[in-house]
Amino acid sequence: MKKELVELKVNGRTHELAIEPSALLLDVLRQELGLTGSKRGCDESSCGACTVQVDGVAMMSCTLLAAGCQEQEITTIEGVGEHGSLAAIQKAYGDWGGAQCGFCTPGFIMTVKSLMAENPDPSEAEVRAALSSNLCRCTGYSQMYRAIRSAIRAEQLGASSAD
Amino acid sequence: MSEFSIIGKPTAMVDAAEKTTGAGKYTDDLSLPNMLIGKILHSPYPHARITRMDASRAEKLDGVVAVVVGTDAPKPYGILPVGHDEHALALDKVRYVGDNVACVVAISEAIAERALELIDVQYEVLPAYFDPEESMKAQTDLIHDNKPGNLEKDYHHAFGDPDKGFAEAEHMVEARFIANEVTHAAMEPHCTLASFELDPHTGKLGRLTVWSSTQVPYYLQHKLSLVLEMPMSQIRVIKPLVGGGFGGKSEVIPLEIIAAVAARKAQAPVKITYTREEVFWAHRGRPRTIIDLKTGVKNDGRITSVKARVVQDGGAYCSYGVVTILYSGALLGALYDIPNIQYDGYRVLTNKPACGAMRGHGTVNVRFAFESQLDELAAKIGMDPAEIRQRNLLKPPCITVNGLRVQSYGLPECIEKTVERSGWKQRRGKLPKGRGLGIACSHYVSGAANSIIRSDMPHSTVNMKIDRDGGVVVYTGASEIGQGSDTMTAQVAAEVLGCSLARVRVIAADTDLTPIDIGSYSSRVTFMAGNATMRAAEDVKKRIAAAAATKMNCAAEDLAFRDDLVFRKGTAAPVVKKDQAEEMDVTQAGASVSGRVEGQILRGSLQQKRKEEGPKEWMTFEEAVVAAIDFHGALTGTGSYAPPPEARGGKHKGGGVGPSPAYSYSAQVAEVSVDEDTGEVTVHKVWAAHDCGRALNPVSVEGQIIGSVWMGMGQALTEEMVWKDGMLMNAGMLEYRSPSSVESPEVEPIIVESIDPEGPFGAKECSEGSLAATIPAIANAIYDAVGVRLHESPFTPERVLAALRAKRHSKALNLTEGVDPTSPTRFREHGGSLCFKGKGPERHALDPARREAPMSAGGAD
Secondary structure, X not given: OOOEEEEEEEXXXXXEEEEOOOOEHHHHXXXXXXXXXXXXXXXXXXXXXXXXXXXXXXXXXXXXXXXXXXXXXXXXXXXXXXXOEOOHHHHHHHHOOOXXXXXXXXXXXXXXXXXXXXXXXXXXXXXXXXXXXXXXXXXXXXXXXXXXXXXXXXXXXXXXXHO | OOOOOOOOOOOOOOXXXXXXXXXXXXXXXXXXXXXXXXXXXXXXXXXXXXXXXXXXXXHHOOOEEEEEEHHHOOOOEOOOOOOOOEOOOXXXXXXXXXXXXXXXXXXXHHHHXXXXXXXXXXXXXXXXXXXXXXXXXXXXXXXXXXXXXXXXXXXXXXXXOHHHHHHHOOEEEEEEEEEOOEOOOOOOOOEEEEEEEEOOOOOOEEEEEEEEOOOOHHHHHHHHHHHHOOOHHHEEEEOOEOOOOOOOOOOOOHHHHHHHHHHHHHOOOEEEEOOHHHHHHHOOOEOEEEEEEEEEEOOOOOEEEEEEEEEEEOOOOOOOHHHHHHHHHHOOOOOEOOOOEEEEEEEEOOOOOOOOOOOOOOOHHHHHHHHHHHHHHHHHOOOOHHHHHHHOEOOOOEEOOOOOEEOOOOHHHHHHXXXXXXXXHHHOOOOOOOEEEEEEEEEEEOOOOOOOOOOOOOOEEEEEEEOOOOOEEEEEOOOOOOOOHHHHHHHHHHHHHOOOHHHEEEEEOEOOOOOOEOOOOOOOHHHHHHHHHHHHHHHHHHHHHHHHHHHHOOOHHHXXXXXXXXXXOOOOOOOOOHHHHHHHOOOOHHHHHHOOOOHHHHHHHHHHHHHHOOOOOEEEHXXXXXXXXXXXXXXXXXXXXXXXXXHOOOOOOOOOOOOOOOEEEEXXXXXXXXXXXXXXXXXXXXXXXXXXXXXXXXXXXXHHHXXXXXXXXXXXXXXXXXXXXXXXXXXXXXXXXXXXXHHOOEEEEEEEXXXXXXOHHHOOOOOOOOHHHHHHHHHHHHHHHHXXXXXXXXXXXXXXXXXXXXXXXXXXXXXXXXXXOOOXXXXXXXXXXXXXXXXXXXXXXXXXXXXXXXXXXXXXX
16 A cells, blocks of 8 residues: 555654555554554454543544544653653552553553543542453452542642642 | 561552553564564364465565475474474464464565465364363374373372262262363463574574563573574573463463574564464463362361362363363362362363463362352351351361472461451341352462472572672563562562662563573462572672671671661661761662762762771661672672472372462452342452462552452453354453453452461462452352352353253253254354264254245245
């Protein structure tokens, strides 16, 4: 298939790339841009390891055409850190055992970021419902809830101290 | 002040940031210049002879570099020395749908995939075997010619006097249990990258480096050496981050060998990554197991005898099968005091992907049967199910009737705590209709006492280096697969040396750099690599202590190491002034101002100053290290661990599997509700008490307990590999039904510390032992809720409904019989047989083809 020139805005940087129209966003991120934080756990949007944000919405990049994401803001796990340090949710995932093997973690963190942006104080049921798009085989999810709680608290404290 | 400064505290994993930022590299995240992509052609038939293969059209496709076939590497291999029955690629026969036939290496994945379709393979289809009990009757068309009756291995053990035991019993129950096949489904699909270097002396392909998602780098190096016919010294295996294993990466998976063979043929680096579907075919999971179990007890609940006949549907290759079937028998012991055990185990070959080791290897399915039956016996004699377990406790230290040595034994406390926390005594029997509580126990080895490759070498060796910078580098072959192995290593090293965790860097699982460790399986790492790390650290510490003692004018034995300080035992730990503390604190970024950059000079002058002061009351860790290095040069130490001979088990045939230096224990209570109209089971909560000896990192221990319980719940309720004529019907994460967050109950982990006399700081395993108890705890809770005993896992709504109907109408309803118009008369969910010789398919009542007379009315269409 003939390649086309596209412009993708990933983590605030614009990249001009020649890609096949059928290229999937996940492959472009991993292979063309070297952003290997988004993982391939399946090929069919069933595991969520490839979750990224497109204009703030959590999307599974394994079934998204890269060419269709032009003029949209794509955020990957590599764009989550704040000013060179861990974001609250990243720190909390480490502290509370939310990540074991870590393969699903970037996808989960992208999903949680979307949830927290939409709903700053979700109930446990809302957290569970939001997380159900992603699969994890290590943790049984329990320690993730604690991590998310703690990240929300940290963000609230951060927000109130900033006032 | 607590006894320890590092261990026992919840600690974030040393690689946590790599994982949460996406910066960490898994094998598939790696690439090399000039790298090619490999794709494997799989067999579409469960059992067939390859009569002709022509890859010329594929080879001619633009972008294809090589097509690899069986004859490129014809040496057989297998994880067990007794089971060398696999080849990199099929030589003449394929034995399951998904067996490996050929591999295309091309410049892109898309081209490789296109080329696969151009390979012309002709098969002569052979009769296939899908059911182990039918497979055992096979006379012809054996799966492996050297395995008559398709029997991989059978064992017949009798310990004590089982018949006498049954004669003494006052109550007996006998039943057949079936646990269906499950798989690991680790989130990271297997991946291998292989690359050869050119040898400067011969100018030909020389050393091989393989990066692979493996739990066992050393075994991989060993098998690569065997198949490629290269010395092990010429092969380097590096394990990057591994995205979960659960046993699925604890042996050599076909793509690991194929990638290396392909790199050799293509003379370029080759990467192969399985698709999710291929991961299901590669499998090596927990076999479908048929368990005929009989247990006898006295009126007081004491078990008198146990008899188990276990048939495992092992799939097409040996894999870990011989070990699995032995574990199933051996681990009937070491949980309870059972005086008489009879065990007959059959590992059977069938035309399905090979089963292997999976979390709780060998013990899980038999434990489901045993704990369910024990519950039934308790009901029969009118005893509390928790109490019947307490009546049968071991009295350690002891050696069980089948030769297993038990020292630390936290089971009594596990039962006590889980009963207490769940409100068992107050709530059981008083819950609303359809809701119930169930209890069950389990245990597991902390590493096998005998390595699968029999030798006298230590199971773990750890090297350590400390140089003038005061940094501690630990070199271990232990494989971090998400369980926290690197963190445990760093913690143990820091605790022994009395230094901060930030000083310790762990270099792991690189066969060129790290000493041999046999890998991450059978929950052996904390116990064995932990002990080796302790010994290595003590080896180095001895030299630091000797140098420090000279400076401090005291005996080396009188020194205490803690919090980056060396001081006399018995004296209070010195209080370090703030500016000094900053100077020492390697974790503080601000410390660089006060001496990080020019550390050597500053430290040197500090030392000079202190020298002038005469003998010291205390020294910093760095000062002590520098003092020792002035004597010895860079400090290095080695420690290793081999299980003690008295823990290696009985002398009977197969007695090598089951023994462990220590066992973990678990007791669980599950609370479930059952919808009697739909048959749906919901698990509300599981209380899981686990005896892990000592919790080195409580947050990790809890994570492992929860993860095990969760995986057990998956097997209990939803997970099942569904087969039809050798085809896997649900090769996808959603179809396989791995539970999501909304389907996962709350698990309350309860840590019990029995402090094992031989474990590192008393630690034992915590990653597998809890899994087995969850399935029977749920089964027993279902019985408590609705009064039916489920004998087949997973407890799907269909099975629960069938059991409820059978109870109501005292007649079982076979839901699957005759529904599928193409099914043989004896339809089995797990495949009938292609060599079916019945009277032909029975049509469903509504199937149009069933109407006898030609349809006159229909003819008008």
